[in-house]
Amino acid sequence: MVPVSTQNPAHPEGVPSAPGAFLQDRLAGWVSDLTTLHELTERLAGTSTLDGALQELLDAGAALVGASRGLLVLEPADGRGPSRTIGLGLAHAELGHIETVPRSATAHGRFLDGLPGTDGPVACPDLLADPALDPRCREVAALLGHAATYTQPLMSATTGRLGAAVWLYDEPAEPLERQRHLVAVYARHAAEHLARLLELERARADAAVIAEELLPVxxxxxxxxxxxxxxxxxxxxxxxxxxxxxxxxxxxxxxxxxxxxxxxxxxxxxxxxxxxxxxxxxxxxxxxxxxxxxxxxxxxxxxxxxxxxxxxxxxxxxxxxxxxxxxxxxxxxxxxxxxxxxxxxxxxxxxxxxxxxxxxxxxxxxxxxxxxxxxxxxxxxxxxxxxxxxxxxxxxxxxxxxxxxxxxxxxxxxxxxxxxxxxxxxxxxxxxxxxxxxxxxxxxxxxxxxxxxxxxx
Known part of the structure; x- marks a missing residue:
């Protein structure tokens, strides 16, 4: 996992920072962020299968937003499939618990259903403190021990809605503005890569069906x-x-x-x-x-x-x-x-x-x-x-x-x-x-x- 720079300018207490030092710190932070994005996108580009790219995206996003667990749901808007759900740090049974939560009660579910106002990322910094939280969602969050979520939609300019990634926090938290920007940039690049792999997998599946149809029934x-x-x-x-x-x-x-x-x-x-x-x-x-x-x-x-x-x-x-x-x-x-x-x-x-x-x-x-x-x-x-x-x-x-x-x-x-x-x-x-x-x-x-x-x- 490639670490994300979280360094902030540090100065001795009571000593004002010089403008030049401040700019140098800002520049160093930008260089670090660009280096991180470059390494992550290079690793993503190295994936040649849809499953490999999905797992890489989920892992990289967790590093960018500072989470250790998450899930990614692939569900293309055109309905042609394939549809998949993969997890990070979640057992199969835990993913099953999450899937029992009504879709309308989750940010990623509302996005996948195409409901209004769900085109961008959604942060839920303190789930259990939300009085409007769905009872089943509250029950599953308590069962799995996550207190906050951050949802990043996956949209491609060529194929539209592809899916959504959700990262889970063990304590109330939300990504910094800088982290949100980085994961959004990475997600845009990842979505285009996923769209290409998706079309390739569909073409392979179609070819396999045709090949079987050419054989004796x-x-x-x-x-x-x-x-x-x-x-x-x-x-x-x-x-x-x-x-x-x-x-x-x-x-x-x-x-x-x-x-x-x-x-x-x-x-x-x-x-x-x-x-x-x-x-x-x-x-x-x-x-x-x-x-x-x-x-x-x-x-x-x-x-x-x-x-x-x-x-x-x-x-x-x-x-x-x-x-x-x-x-x-x-x-x-x-x-x-x-x-x-x-x-x-x-x-x-x-x-x-x-x-x-x-x-x-x-x-x-x-x-x-x-x-x-x-x-x-x-x-x-x-x-x-x-x-x-x-x-x-x-x-x-x-x-x-x-x-x-x-x-x-x-x-x-x-x-x-x-x-x-x-x-x-x-x-x-x-x-x-x-x-x-x-x-x-x-x-x-x-x-x-x-x-x-x-x-x-």
């Missing part, structure tokens, strides 16, 4: 296999996707892929590629090479500046065979009681990198009870390690799935995400180099009670 139910999928969206709305669709003769088309870049353009390309692959899989799904060749042509026609990786597999559960082809994609991983190994696939360039893509397909036969994992490259990159170590980490995680969980492909997928990602299954989306990475993971378990070849269920 539900996975198909095909005799002989059980499916589970997990998707961790990148903060910027990356292009990692998966798909599974039923095909004639109880076959199954499986796909995972990744589009380079992030944001709206990557999301649009993802939607077009997934829709194209679905069409090609229906037309010629038994030939994965033909499916990806058509996808390559679609990418060059609609997204000429985009590169993408994809893996498509034609699965016949009754015969327990998987025929697949990959374009610059990571190899599937097969795991079960007897083995955990990567499927040997041929090397090929990503889609969009060559004038004409083609690579041979690979066929393999999973054993009864085994699970095949199809995943995007983001799962490896988000480990923050080298590629070889990331592959080893993934294989170790799959081999370490407890036997009791192996029958459930969803439990297998969750275990692997927790074991492979540095912080478990998180949604932060940033790898060790700070890049944004999404993850798509499709788990396909072949049932133990598999029907003999040539039979139908």
């Amino acid at each position: 539900r996975l198909p139910r095909v005799p002989g296999v059980r499916l589970a999928a997990r998707h961790l969206a990148a903060p910027g709305g990356g292009g990692d996707w998966y798909d599974a669709l039923p095909l004639p003769d109880e076959a199954l088309g499986l796909a995972v892929g990744s589009v380079g870049g992030s944001g709206p353009s990557a999301l649009a390309a993802t939607g077009r590629l997934r829709a194209g692959l679905r069409a090609y899989a229906v037309l010629e799904g038994e030939d994965p090479v033909a499916v990806l060749s058509d996808l390559e042509l679609l990418l060059r026609l609609t997204e000429p500046a985009t590169a993408a990786t994809a893996l498509y597999a034609y699965c016949e559960p009754e015969r327990r065979t998987v025929l697949l082809a990959g374009a610059g994609h990571t190899p599937p991983l097969v795991t079960g009681d007897r083995r955990t190994e990567f499927v040997e696939t041929t090397l090929s360039a990503p889609l969009g990198m060559l004038s004409c893509w083609e690579a041979p397909s690979v066929e393999f036969t999973p054993l009864p009870g085994e699970t095949v994992l199809l995943y995007t490259d983001g799962l490896l990159r988000r480990t923050g390690t080298t590629r070889d170590r990331a592959f080893a980490r993934l294989r170790s995680a799959a081999a370490g799935v407890p036997k009791a969980l192996r029958q459930d492909p969803g439990a297998v997928a969750d275990h692997i995400l927790r074991a492979v990602l540095p912080d478990g299954r998180d949604d932060d989306g940033r790898d060790g180099d700070g890049r944004t990475e999404g993850v798509a993971l499709l788990a396909v378990r072949f049932d133990q009670d598999h029907s003999p070849p040539g039979t139908r269920r």
Whole structure:
């Protein structure tokens, strides 16, 4: 916490201060205040998340007004959210007590409700001495041991009302005029920074919603296999996707892929590629090479500046065979009681990198009870390690799935995400180099009670 200068000119009693000394003291105070504001705003500018900025604002404001506790309520006036309440020196239960006070009885509540006369800061220097104080407010103040409050509204020139910060004093008190000025200047700067982070968070949330809408609403139910999928969206709305669709003769088309870049353009390309692959899989799904060749042509026609990786597999559960082809994609991983190994696939360039893509397909036969994992490259990159170590980490995680969980492909997928990602299954989306990475993971378990070849269920 950066201390605020509270020094006042001091002179021996009875000795008048010279005008020059007085000006020097005033100048020193101004320099100290400017230095403090500079340090606090620099620290605030260093925050890149909304939650981090809110906490920094609350801490810095407490230092400026000389308080040790407080709370900050984020509640944008446009109603689009997000809405949050954070505390300083207050436990979760104590924040809950404060929230039971009627909003109209608090300065910050009146400001957030847009009531007249609440556009500026409000000081309540002696709460318990106020005869008009709401009984519930008096009860909570006595319970939490605060005797005074100072409320600073948070307003942005671009987005309007954002929220309010309230600092609590253990004894009757109020900030000096100089402290009020400093916290007001700091709050104006902080509100603009919050407005930018707010828009960024909203954009990320919108991108995540769109990314989820581009994925299958539900996975198909095909005799002989059980499916589970997990998707961790990148903060910027990356292009990692998966798909599974039923095909004639109880076959199954499986796909995972990744589009380079992030944001709206990557999301649009993802939607077009997934829709194209679905069409090609229906037309010629038994030939994965033909499916990806058509996808390559679609990418060059609609997204000429985009590169993408994809893996498509034609699965016949009754015969327990998987025929697949990959374009610059990571190899599937097969795991079960007897083995955990990567499927040997041929090397090929990503889609969009060559004038004409083609690579041979690979066929393999999973054993009864085994699970095949199809995943995007983001799962490896988000480990923050080298590629070889990331592959080893993934294989170790799959081999370490407890036997009791192996029958459930969803439990297998969750275990692997927790074991492979540095912080478990998180949604932060940033790898060790700070890049944004999404993850798509499709788990396909072949049932133990598999029907003999040539039979139908």
